[in-house]
Amino acid sequence: MPTLTKMRFGVVIFPGSNCDTDAWHALHDQMGAPVDYIWHQATDLKGYDCVILPGGFSYGDYLRTGAVARFSPVMNAVADFAAKGGLVLGICNGFQILLEAGLLPGAMLRNSGQKFVCKYLNLRVESTNTPYTRAMTNGSVLRIPIAHGEGNYYADPAALQEMKKHDQIVFRYCTPEGEITADANPNGSLENIGGVCNRERNVLGMMPHPERCSDPLLGSADGRLVWESLLL
């Protein structure tokens, strides 16, 4: 595994991304890792170990969230990068883009409450068997913010069964005590799912924002565990 200084991150900027700077700040200023911005028209991801698709409203969320961004030139490179085992983390809109691109199973529906939800919540770690969660403890609860209008995760029953079989459900919304309840579900997601990985475990999508809680000054530093896992 690359050492802290050897692991190079790239943060992709789509037209309408707005968490790119936060991700850069968390990785560069909080974790001391080398990070570059990657414009969405880039076609080469050589030299990177981990590529982050940040949150935001790429292409104005027109048609469906992530539906247009998935055809940005960089996405062919991201698919190749992922197929070769490169680490790809999609946060919020980045998760939506990975779903539309078919790099992760499932799709996003509008929040069941029809509202944009922006708040801190509790997230249970369901699998530490990913490069993004290996510094965490199974069943532990993270304090982490969400901010989205379309985070109502859906997969058909066959896809869900496959995901369970392969331990692909990585995060679930929960109570502070770690219980999975309907009240703890902010958006109507199937089985409170807040994050999933691909079968190869190198691509992760999550709706909550670890980059917004990587600095103790911001109220929680639980998001650092994602970066610490990557840099372990």
Add this chain to the structure above:
Amino acid sequence: MAKARVIITLKKTIMDAQGQTVEKALHNLGYSGVANLRIGKYVEMEINGEDKARVDEMCRKLLANPIIEDFRVEIEA
């Protein structure tokens, strides 16, 4: 120049919270005979040298997400 119309709706197996809310609002207004209201998207375009098969393909690739949505294409000469 022909015209293509595309109607996209959530699959029947998926709960349409927006549709349910609007249906309930119509009931509250006294329209008690309304049921199974679904809200979708409507896309229209002028097409030149594109046929229905190609518009279907556009739907599968971009206009609709086949995991959650159904679509219907109508072509008007």
